Amino acid sequence: MAGRAAVCIELTEAERAALASRLRRRKVARGDAMRAEIVLLAADGVSNMAIAERLGITRVTVVTWRGRFAAKRLDGLLDEPRPGAPRTVSDEKVAEVVTATLETLPTRLSGILCGTALVR
Secondary structure (H helix, E strand, O other), rough: OHHHHHEEEEEHHHHHHHHHHHHHHHOOOHHHHHHHHHHHHHHHHHHHHHHHHHOOOOOOHHHHHHHHHHHHHHHHHHOOOOOOOOOOOOOHHHHHHHHHHHHHOHHHHHHHHOOOOOOO
16 A cells, blocks of 8 residues: 655755754753654655654654654644643753753762762
8 A cells, every 4th residue: 555755855954953963962852852863864865664663663653743844844843732731840940850860869879879878
């Protein structure tokens, strides 16, 4: 069964650089990196099925993000608002907490890992 032809993706140098940066950044959400990789592979002429197999995702996911990029460019790769109550925490605060969590060791745990006894 033949599907529709894949949306052709052509990138500007600035878009390619921005997507490559998202892919390389250590502090980027996994989903953002995956979307960037989908678009970069699509721009290199890789088929939807090959992208899906390489990334371990479904073809539908590849088609979705490829189409959103084609329609809205880099803005199409952003998460859309979710239903429910509006967020009360800013993106900056979320990034700050995630960074602090990943880059610091809790005081109590650091003593255990260093082999020192902790006294309460």
